[in-house]
Amino acid sequence: MDFSFSPEQEALRREARAFLEENPQPTMDQLAQLGWVGILKSDEFTFLDAAVLFEELGRVLYEGPFVLNEVAAQPGDDVWSIEVDGFVPHLGQVDRVLTPDMQGSTAAGQVLTTVDETLGLGRLSTNGSEPATGEWSDVRRRLLAALALESVGIGSRALELAIEYAKEREQFGRRIGAYQAISHSLVDGYVAVELARSLAYWAAFCVAEEDELADVASAAAKSQASEAAVLACEKSIQAHGGIGFTWEHPLHRYYKRALWLEGALGYGREHRARVAAYLLPS
């Protein structure tokens, strides 16, 4: 039993974190130069390698189609997005769109205004489509795990911002992190994110190994991790006080992404209903 990433995966994480700190919004070309594009199609890497990248991209609120393109894992050099619950993230940035009926369509349609302004959510117009490669159940499982990992990145970063702030901000002559009303709330956020992290890594392992529990694990991880990300953002906004409620502070962008993640492919209760069906088959 070994629940840790390999030294190579840890090195990939360090490389990704350093690069993304300098370039939080890399282009697909830059990502291709790093060798990250097509990682799930390559025999050299597994879903656990991709998992490291998905989490790190979440931390920096990456705005591009990389994650969905990887999850779609379609042959060729086109950049793909995936239709999620009737809408297509990053519609304006991709060549093709994978739909749940496993058709590939030309990326054309109307880009909509959304709460999370970085999503580039669009509605696909009906135009020519042709059969895509693979099974939707596999795509869906990978997508749930990827969304869980992205949520972990979002949640941990939002919480770090609150911890940094609580160590510096003074009120009533003390740093606010010394007040248990603040510190215990942040501990609850930390606990939720760490539990979610364990589930997300478990799901990533199950997907990588095609484990028989992969469906249940990815459902469990996605529901818990996206809810933990929302919770962490809300606790972080509260701990920041007024500044956390401003447009100027980055927190609202983390929060809006977390809100999208929470609903993507269904809210928590829908995934828990699947878990319940596994535990209590009727």
Place this chain on the structure above:
Amino acid sequence: MDLRDSADEAAFRQEVRDFIAQNLPDGSRVRGSRRFEDADREWSRKLGEAGYAGLTWPKEYGGAGAPYSHQGIFLEELARAEAPSHLGVIGLGMAGPTIMAWGSDEQKSRYLSKILTADEIWCQGFSEPGAGSDLAGVRTRIEDEGDHFLVNGQKVWSSFAHIADYCILVGLGLPDEPRYRNLTYVIADMHAPGVEVRPLVQITGHPEFNEIFFTDVQVPKENLLGEIGGGWQVAMTTLLHERGTLGFALAATLDVAVRKLVALASERGVSDPILRDRIACEWIELQALRYTNYRALTTLQKTGIPGPEGSISKLVWSENNQRLTKLALEILGSHAQLVNGGGGSDGYWQYQQLRSRGNTIEAGTSEILRNIVAERVLGLPRSR
């Protein structure tokens, strides 16, 4: 990353399963609640003989020197079989490691092996009526009388005290010194004159814990651990071990509880989507706790230091167990009031639910644990 047992771990797991199947009579499986019986002593002795008592203890002290993963597997299998734990849990998890860290060679050879064989049972004398979370506020006197210590005071919430032979005892050794420099830590003989143990009946109606009264009890000078006035540091070693080795046992007992919950729901054909959602929640939370422990364990095996994730185990487990047991009562519905009234209600969940209220208090209240995580893991400023 590989979450499956390695070949060595799988072999060890099978060995433990076989051992339990061959050595544990069905009748001695854990029931809802009880005091400790002679059967437990026999079972504990068997565990000691088979080398399972001090799995992670170093070989020089009679342990197996096994990796922490074996300890985790052992606890998982014990819980899965609903087998009683070794009677010496305080000795194995707290007194033993403290003696290894602070004890003299004489103390090590005198006490350690008898902990493993369950020939001597230990209890803990830390909490007092006036000192719960604030351990540094203990009032029990441990006075230096030249050729011995004289102990006077009252301890509370002491499991196993009614069958214990020895007590790890913290008290005021140097009352005039400032806090944290005034405590003394000794090994007290529970059979010495002046030691009285009274059962403490809990919210469940069962006397699982005890009060201990010390009246002019003489403790030999050679029973000191650490320095006179240095008891705080020794006590921290004890508490570190209390929390450090707990996670796996907790996840394993929660696993049993979740299985029983799912079985209950299945038996009752629960179709209410809200109940089903909450059952799924408990199962997911269990997986989260299990894999968080695995992460902490992997860090421990690779670095020798438990990962920070481990510090949340008890906090999470206690709240999960409280939620889960109440959910079970809700599934029982009107039968939840009956402790032996049929309808599938044998009092198990009723006992477990009431007992669970202690989970967020014992072994560090949730408030203290949140302080610890805030300060030591998140690095937030101290609250005091």
